[in-house]
Amino acid sequence: MWLWLLVLLGFYILYRWYQDRQVLENLTDKYVFITGCDSGFGNLLARQLDGRGLQVLAACLTQRGAEQLKEATSQRLQTIIVDVTDTESVSAAANWVKQQVRDQGLWGLVNNAGTGIPGAPNEWLTKDDFVKVLDVNLVGMIDVTLCLLPLIRKAKGRIVNVSSIVGRITFCGGGYCISKYGIEAFSDSLRRELNPFGVKVIILEPGFFKTELNNLQHMKTTLYNIWSQVPAAVQESYGQKYYEDYVKHTEKTFLTLCNSDLSPVSDCMEHALTAVHPHTRYSAGWDAKLFYIPLSYLPTVLADFLLTWPLPKPVEYR
Structure with a gap:
């Protein structure tokens, strides 16, 4: 019995390995728009x-x-200046793409543009701080997608949305995690709606990687500016030491976890666009595969403990 199960598992792994290595034909004829x-x-x-x-x-x-x-x-590569938070800019870009692809349609859309700043404990932030991130990561992405959908449907193409492991489990305040959960929800609904049209919607969930999004100095400066504008009563509740320890924890996290090799992510994107059988979801980075994604399946009380025990404690808690 167990022997047959192992044999079947072996055949399944070989079958998936074979599928993963099948590449589309006529790649040079396919247009891909990347933000x-x-x-x-x-x-x-x-x-x-x-x-x-x-x-x-x-x-x-x-x-x-x-x-x-x-x-x-x-x-061959062509560029265009686009601000995904500006509807007129997005609309102009969609018209430009239409002129490039003509009757062929758009094979691939990669919604990659994003920002993580400002980010901090939620109580330190304002509504505008949340809006700045959501406008880029979620609302802007939706705007780009909707404008280009007719061209993607025409090519029976693919949409690759860059989410994150924090689209599965939240470990920080601010708009970033919220936006990534939104990307997951939008992508899931879009995938089901577009399946009859032959369009594939793919979600990419990277772990920590060293990009401009994770510019440590910029992040520390932003945290300082945010903390300096927090109301005095709130500052007293948290304490100056909490702020200092929070900055140290953030710095340690990014220095320890951020991978400077970005190729695991770009390779997943490339596979999603060029493989005959792309995955519905890709996780990139060993931290995502071995810690954060498994963590998202644990009971909430256990996940909460693992994510909060290394964090600093506010004055009122101590």
Whole structure:
């Protein structure tokens, strides 16, 4: 009995291995639009896909980012300046994409643009602090997707939405985790709605990686500015030591966990766009695979304990 189960498991693993290595034909004819290409995952993916001969349409936030990407790639790659929080900018980009792909449609959309700042304990923040993050990570992503959906349906293409392991389990305050949970929900509903059209919606859930999103100095400066504007009564409840320990904990977390090699993420994105049988979800990084995703399945009380025991304690708690 157990022997047959092991044999079946072996055949299943071999079958999945074979499926994972089947690549689409005519990749050089396929157009892919990627947001957030100034640096990080989007920049690396744009260069990888360009190297494989795909028609890359790269959206950057700054002219400098666009110029640097053009210098590092072939003449096939085209760039456009897009602010995903500006509906007019998104609409103009969608019209530009339509002109590029013409009757062929858009094979791939990678919603990669994102920000994590400002982030801090929720009570230290204002409504505007949450809105700044949600506008980029969630509302902007939805706007881009809706504008390009007709072109994606025409190509029976793929949408790759960059979520995070914090889209499964929350470990910090602010809009970042909220936005990633929103991406998961939007992607799940979109996947089910677009399945009859032959469109695949794929979610990527990276762990900690060293990108501009995780710029430690910027994060520390932002925390200082946030703390300095927290009402005095709230500061007294937490205490100055809590703030100092919180900054140290944040610094230690990012220095310890952040992987400077971004290729595990870009490789997942590339597979999602070029494989015959893409996965519905990809997790990138050993911290995601071995800790955070398993943690998300634990009883809430246990997950809460594991996530909060290393955190500093406020004055009122002590």
